[in-house]
Amino acid sequence: MGSPSTVRNQPESQTAPPVPARGLARLGRWLAHRRILVLLITLAALIVAVPFGSDVESRLSEGGITVPASESARADELLNTRFEGGSPHLVFIAAADTDIDTAQVSSEGSALTQRLADERGVVQAGSYWTLDKAPTLRSKDGRTGLILVRLAGDEDQVRKAAARIVPDVVGEHGPLKVTATGVTAVRMEIEKGSEEDLAKAELLSGPLVLVILLLVFGSVVAASTPLAVGILAVIGSFVVLRLLDMVVQVSVFSVNITTALGLGLAIDYSLFIVTRYREELARGRDVSEAIAESVRTAGRTVLFSALTVALSLSAMLVFPMYHLRSFAYSGIAVVALAALGSLLALPALLAVLGRRIDALNVRRLFRRGAKPAAARSDREGFWHKLAMAVMRRPLPFALAVAALLVALGLPFLRAEFGDSDDRVLPASSPAHQGAQVLREEFDNREGSPLNVVLPDIDPQAASTKVTDYAKQLSTVPGITRVDALTGSYSEGKQVAPPGAASDRFEADKGTWLSVISDTEPYSERGMDLVDTVRAQPAPDRVLVGGQAALLVDSKATLGDRLPWALGIIAASTMVLLFLFTGSLLIPLKAIVLNLLSLTATFGAMVYVFQDGHLRWLVGDFTVTGMLDIDTPILMFCVAFGLSMDYEVFLLSRIKEEYHRTGDNVSAVAWGLERTGRLVTAAAALVATVLLAFATSSLTPLKLLGVGLALAVTLDATLVRGILVPAFMRLAGRANWWAPRPLDRLHQKIGLDD
Structure with missing residues (x-):
């Protein structure tokens, strides 16, 4: 082998040999x-x-980010097929120039919520004005209320329904100016x-x-x-x-x-x-x-x-x-x-x-x-x-x-991983701006709850067990409210009796609980909360779903x-x-x-x-x-x-x-x-x-x-x-x-x- 400093290759002949017939x-x-x-x-x-x-x-x-057959996927599937419920796909932010408890604003908010409930493809629509004026659906300054909408079907059906509904709802409705955010609006x-x-x-x-x-x-x-x-x-x-x-x-x-x-x-x-x-x-x-x-x-x-x-x-x-x-x-x-x-x-x-x-x-x-x-x-x-x-x-x-x-x-040794949310959008995006309003003006993450499904329990015969379980979950650090068939709970106590919104937790078999927290679902704290909820003693088999649970799985x-x-x-x-x-x-x-x-x-x-x-x-x-x-x-x-x-x-x-x-x-x-x-x-x-x-x-x-x-x-x-x-x-x-x-x-x- 020649020295690297002296080896040279001679130029090839200009008359090339025939190409092999291969x-x-x-x-x-x-x-x-x-x-x-x-x-x-x-x-x-x-x-x-x-x-x-x-x-x-x-x-x-x-879509396609869900892990098939995972606990979160099975929970969401049950919510779709058995309860027609779960986390809202769309969150409409209805802002007014005055207090949202005034008669005119309340009337318009209730009418808009009913209009959404009557839309084809909508399985649930509730708002501050129709859900007993829940404090978590009202902004800190009292001038903005939330309307939560759940749509029917798989990811593609949800997307088509949202594409039809959102343009008709966004804009001015009497004293209310409405913008849209939520998982589907972001996607x-x-x-x-x-x-x-x-x-x-x-x-x-x-x-x-x-x-x-x-x-x-x-x-x-x-x-x-x-x-x-x-x-x-x-x-x-x-x-x-x-x-x-x-x-x-x-x-x-x-x-x-x-x-x-x-x-x-x-x-x-x-x-x-x-x-x-x-x-x-x-x-x-x-x-x-x-x-x-x-x-x-x-x-x-x-x-x-x-x-x-x-x-x-x-x-x-x-x-x-x-x-x-x-x-x-x-x-x-x-x-x-x-x-x-x-x-x-x-x-x-x-x-x-x-x-x-x-x-x-x-x-x-x-x-x-x-x-x-x-x-x-x-x-x-x-x-x-x-x-x-x-x-x-x-x-x-x-x-x-x-x-x-x-x-x-x-630097990769300190990498942290999450999922795409509204923050991947530019700051000028309406869905991103809406989500920022939720972070700054509302104490809880109403649009991204954990969904705790008890698929085998008889909710009527075991109402005491459901109540005790909801009270127990409401004491977990980071959880601000648990909504169940038997009412709403916070810090181990019932804060609201069952109402019209409680019907969504009922089915022929099984029930589910909506767990509201003050935590970003895609944060480390949000993922830790999923593990904590899954580790809690439960009265029956439990499946935990929701955005944070999907990311954990x-x-x-x-x-x-x-x-x-x-x-x-x-x-x-x-x-x-x-x-x-x-x-x-x-x-x-x-x-x-x-x-x-x-x-x-x-x-x-x-x-x-x-x-x-x-x-x-x-x-x-x-x-x-x-x-x-x-x-x-x-x-x-x-x-x-x-x-x-x-x-x-x-x-x-x-x-x-x-x-x-x-x-x-x-x-x-x-x-x-x-x-x-x-x-x-x-x-x-x-x-x-x-x-x-x-x-x-x-x-x-x-x-x-x-x-x-x-x-x-x-x-x-x-x-x-x-x-x-x-x-x-x-x-x-x-x-x-x-x-x-x-x-x-x-x-x-x-x-x-």
């Missing part, structure tokens, strides 16, 4: 020869896809904001992506080909989501990430194939042979990369919440679509363009006689020099970068399933990279280095979005002291897949050089040289698409976009540029070692074309 090469030749047929089929599919997928967002589901605004932010992100990122492609290729035609495949992938992603929704429930929020992922990966894959195609033309191949070689080499890497990304996303299938599972379903499908577009439609397009791929070269406007980038690929450029510099002193470089990434990741389920998800990612990475390289060490290195870059990303999430630092840089948002519980899992799976995407492209060139020369140092340097510029460009493209979400008005989308963009950037620079060459120089020939039995296995089933 599977992917044959596919490339067939696509080149049948280019018109392939493009006509693609055009026909596109004509069908546009109208079919255009309304996909209106058809997808909004409706989140969904609307998500749709608007996606359109804004696409408009912002599109021109920037084209500029980056022009800088990479220098040619308008060459730059347009990856963008065309990216557009195909985005349109295809809408069709995929629409088809998936016919089979499984798909979250409407998956549209944002799958569209960004489809666009980013399609451009990435096309970028590598087009670059290889230009290289092969520069080596003297004709158009058909250049396409065959590009599909055989870069196409094989694209296939393998798509498989690694898809397997990373498949880890989310271990979680039972369809909110996360839908990201896996749609993400896997969109990755496959991006790969197929790059491997089928793109070669046909290249065959039509032929050597006109470098037409409309914008660089000639600034520099006469500029050569295409592909013709300069054998020069010892920046990335080759960087790799050689790192490999001269690999240990200091590796330790310095690793220490930096670990230091950036330390979600955290427990995610914690239980997370090791399985991580195991799937680690095992699939080990197997696939072994099949790709024949090495045991390289897959381990890939896992460790990817985890290092993700550690820094997760630390930044806490520092910025949990603690509230650098808001001037990423855009203003409400600091809650918590991270959305689902976002780190989604971010980990997507970011790990993207990191493996770049790992595969780099390894493919390193392996190609190593097999040709047998020199590890030279292979690493030339592999990085031939992919460094492209990986950087690919990362810049993906980061641009993702970073456009930083303009979102929704905190989770902002967090996802900034976090993934940072992960991609760190991976393409510090990890690929420094840690990979340092590690591979330290390992030397051991990079390519495997025990003899595994080596024989790789020779039989390895992913060589």
Whole structure:
């Protein structure tokens, strides 16, 4: 093995040898020869896809955060089916210029409550004026009252009913000015904001992506080909989501990430194939042979990369919440679509363009006689020099970068997790403003109670037991009132007899209690209260539901399933990279280095979005002291897949050089040289698409976009540029070692074309 300071690779001959007649090469030749047929089929599919997928967002589901079969889910299901009761979906805030106990205000408040009760889809409607003027439904200044509305049906039915009711109720009603908040009103605004932010992100990122492609290729035609495949992938992603929704429930929020992922990966894959195609033309191949070689080499890497990304996303299938599972379903499908577009439609397009791929070269406007980038690929450029510099002193470089990434990741040790509430909305949002009124002007959380269901008890025969249990719960610190069939209780005493509102607790079998607290449901204190209530002695079997209980059950389920998800990612990475390289060490290195870059990303999430630092840089948002519980899992799976995407492209060139020369140092340097510029460009493209979400008005989308963009950037620079060459120089020939039995296995089933 030569010295890292002296090893050089000679430029390849301009007369390239014939392309081996193997599977992917044959596919490339067939696509080149049948280019018109392939493009006509693609055009026909596109004509069908546009109208079919255009309304996909209106058809997808909004919920999916509930853990099926959990205690909280079973409690809420019983409340829906047996009692038609539970926590209010909508909280209307009715404000007046005078005391709400005046005759005119009381009359209007009662009439509005009755009007809501008569609305189709409403199962319960009660207010300060109809619920015995309960003090907790009246603001501190006495000028605002609450109207609580419970809707019938599942999450989608509730959303449709709310979309019909809220616009008619919000506004002025005599002396009352009414605004809407509550769980469903918040989710409706989140969904609307998500749709608007996606359109804004696409408009912002599109021109920037084209500029980056022009800088990479220098040619308008060459730059347009990856963008065309990216557009195909985005349109295809809408069709995929629409088809998936016919089979499984798909979250409407998956549209944002799958569209960004489809666009980013399609451009990435096309970028590598087009670059290889230009290289092969520069080596003297004709158009058909250049396409065959590009599909055989870069196409094989694209296939393998798509498989690694898809397997990373498949880890989310271990979680039972369809909110996360839908990201896996749609993400896997969109990755496959991006790969197929790059491997089928793109070669046909290249065959039509032929050597006109470098037409409309914008660089000639600034520099006469500029050569295409592909013709300069054998020069010892920046990335080759960087790799050689790192490999001269690999240990200091590796330790310095690793220490930096670990230091950036330390804030994640104090991460706190919650669920999305009104505070993910912008401060100008009506639902957010309404929720702030509830926090500031009302002592209790009437809109987010705990629902304690006793499904088996006979409420009439055991009324004393229900009373005693309600009194006992009312003494728990943090609980201000317990409403039951037998009345209302506070601090161990009955404060109100049973009234008209008590009928909601009655059914043929079982009863339930509404437990009102002074605690934010998604806070640590709110979650502790759930555990305390569940630990209280009860007269019969008890199920505790409500927003805080849903979060407690979600955290427990995610914690239980997370090791399985991580195991799937680690095992699939080990197997696939072994099949790709024949090495045991390289897959381990890939896992460790990817985890290092993700550690820094997760630390930044806490520092910025949990603690509230650098808001001037990423855009203003409400600091809650918590991270959305689902976002780190989604971010980990997507970011790990993207990191493996770049790992595969780099390894493919390193392996190609190593097999040709047998020199590890030279292979690493030339592999990085031939992919460094492209990986950087690919990362810049993906980061641009993702970073456009930083303009979102929704905190989770902002967090996802900034976090993934940072992960991609760190991976393409510090990890690929420094840690990979340092590690591979330290390992030397051991990079390519495997025990003899595994080596024989790789020779039989390895992913060589």
